[in-house]
Amino acid sequence: MEAALVVAVVALALGFDYTNGFHDAANAIATSVSTRALTPRVALVIAAVMNFVGALLGTSVAQTIANSIIDLTDANNRTALVVILAALLGAICWNLITWWFGLPSSSTHSLIGGLVGAGLVGGLAVYWKSVWEKVVIPMVVSPAVGFTLAFFIMVGVLWLVRNTNPARTFRRFRLAQTVSASAMALGHGLQDAQKTMGVIYLALVSVGWAEKNGQIPLWVKVAAATAISLGTYSGGWRIMRTLGRRIIEVDPARGFIAESVSATVLYVSAFAVHAPVSTTHVVSSAIMGVGATKRASAVRWGVAKNIATAWVLTIPAAALVAGLAYLLLHPILG
Template sequence: MSAEFIAVLAVIAAAMVFDYTNGFHDAANAIATSVSTRALTPRAALLMAAAGNFIGAHFGTEVAKTVGDGLVTLPTGIASLGVVFAGVVGAIVWNLVTWYFGLPSSSSHALFGGLVGATLFAAGGTVEWGTITTKVLIPMVLSPVVGLTLGFLVMLAILWGFRRGNPGRLNRGFRHAQTVSAAAMSIGHGMQDAAKTMGIIVLALYTGGYQDSPTEIPTWVYYTSATVLALGTYAGGWRIIRTLGRKIIDLGPPEGFAAETVASSVLYFNALVLGAPISTTHTITSAIMGVGATKRISAVRWNVAGNIVIAWIITFPAAAGIACLTYFLVRPLFS
């Protein structure tokens, strides 16, 4: 086997590890609200989330193209594969750190930060700051604002529209509705997060000289990325599920339905219309905060929310720093 082939395999293996950690790290995005409101049992919710992630991956082509051919430009060759490998390792390490502390940080931004951090020190590598700004940094700021605002407005509409309803009957109805909204959230997560792994694999294949186009996605890449993400999701990330489902606010079925509906709508719009790789974590967490604020501002545990926001802010530079260190360690192996 050639050195380039081994290097490509190493990057693909690292991408699969990232995909798996993304699954158990971000499982909470799809199911925390449904589990906390008892709309679904934990295992049923995880199984549904895994299936939704697998399905959604096949609709994330535009997001995958953005990751594979929009964020960084690298010359073909084994040295560039070391850059991609280091970037993915940076994201994996940060995922594990935030999972350990139960912080719902963004796996997406960890991956982007890792790629940018490693590329900055690579000979011939270029960070596409225009794309980073328009499709990563601006959405990173706007998606939580949109999620917070829409969560607040949608929950207000539900409170007004069902103000004369029987509470017990309404809770039962919204528990059933949450099955649909959680499924939509799972598919949206697959559109976004499996697609990012697909983009990394395509970038590795192109950089290693195994395909001519940086945007063509082989069929096996769809199925492999989707399957590994689904397996990771089914493994579950219970630390983060507890944070999202219980520690930010006390969710009821109407609140859970509103948050999931808002978050999945934002994910679909960005994936299908804009091709923007946004964070599912930021979107659902901010939607939960917006929904909770309709009760009263103090209903949201802002100290917990503050810790989450701090994790959001430092994710990009932290993953970039880890990727830089990794790159200097592995560079002799990719030469």
Template sequence: MDTFALVVTIGVALFFTYTNGFHDSANAIATSVSTRALTPRAALAMAAVMNLAGAFLGSGVAKTVSEGLIATPEGHKGMGILFAALVGAIIWNLITWYFGLPSSSSHALFGGMVGAALAGGITVYWSGVVDKIIIPMFVSPVVGLTAGYLVMCAIMWIFRKTNPSKAKRGFRIAQTVSAAGMALGHGLQDAQKTMGIVVMALVIADVEDYGDPIPVWVKIVCAVMLSLGTYAGGWRIMRTLGRKIIELDPPQGFAAETTGASIMFGSAFLFHAPISTTHVITSAIMGVGATKRVNAVRWGVAKNIVLGWFITMPAAAVVAALSYWVVLLAFG
């Protein structure tokens, strides 16, 4: 029964990674597709490969997820809590995907973990939730908005005497690199989040200890599932990010992607903070768009996206808590 519960929980964790891939793939490539720097399929293929590569660049984010947010539950109850946390995150991912709302898969996962832990009577490390989740949730969009604005201003000044058509052609090529960096950062951040969950499942099942390095097979399966999900694509969310917030041109797309990728790498390597790729790229697009003119950004769409950010964690927490009680009723 223990082995079966472990296999099922890991399977659900990998399915979450798959939904994360198609839900968040738009983060890496929406701007490149909307500016026609890349075709949708080429962009998805590139993003899938870079997601795979990014998953092997570090383990700090995985450690934060597995050890820094909730106390490790034990036994059947512990595996049920982890299972419910993943179910909460998956259901919220699917709801927001259906409506084309670029909410955060990461915060859906964290909300699911907190909700299931509270329902199961497990200690939540609120200091870790505040330091690693809540503060970055507010800081990263502000940094993305500000940095996106400044990067775009710098580009406009540096290339102020360049022929506009020639500059756009150059930035369309450069976007291939910036989109690849964005996808690499997505792999670095989001594959590690699932690695942390799988490691927690292995610790609960007494197969691994937290002091052990992350098994290679865990890295491989998490990276592959994220890549497969990415290649499946997230067309609804891609339209929101690439077209509905602002009509982007290649220099703006390059500025937004470069800003987003830089913030993701910095947060992962410097702070081991699992930030939301959705928050970062969306705010960077807004910052870049504001350099054109403030009303060029469709702030009504932006307002709905921000509302989704605030709803995600509590909504996923509620779904996860309900899922845990269903598991408790079904299996005792």
């Protein structure tokens, strides 16, 4: 029975990874597509390939997910596996709901909310200090950094190119967006695929098939990288429209700056802070930042408000669904 539950967790985790890919594909390519720097199909291929490469570059975020959210030490194997299953169901449900409405919410925080909600209902301890330091603070700080950096860098770039030919300048930035979109997709794979690795690794540890604080098996890394790449290639057109056009009308210069700033924040978070930040939060804020350099009214703040509402609701909503899923699954599987 435990082996079957582990297989179910792995399958569902990879399913979550796939939804993460098509849910967050817009993060990497929305601005490049909307500025016509890349065609949608070429952009998706680049994003999928870079997602795969990024997923294999590190495991620090995966270790944070596996070891710093809930404590499975005192739980029996079946309870631990049911908690992880319920957490994944909560995360997937919220991903699908926000995808349907075209809201760029955070797959990262839906997964963390699912783990917290299922863990609490399952009677497990939650590492609240770690959740605060590794999740809540970065959730607030990373969008603020993305907005601020994008705003001031965009102001500097506008000053530098103030006397250049607009058409020629935009053409150069459009070419540069191939690099910035690739960098953004690499950061997305580095951050988001690792969360799936962390969940699968957590399941393996709970049944003694892997050592806590040990190396994540190679097959877990490759499976997670493949799932998110396939999901990315399938596209996320609803959310792409929101990020690329409904927040602001993005031009090539602003698209390049937004993508470059977002990629930088993701790399620093993964390699220096080891925090699972949301690619969605970072890139949405960066787009708002570059948009605000036109004028405050250039940003459609009504759309931004809807996005912010989805951000705030993500952790509690995913936690609620995961808790209900645990109550349904535990009598049957636990």
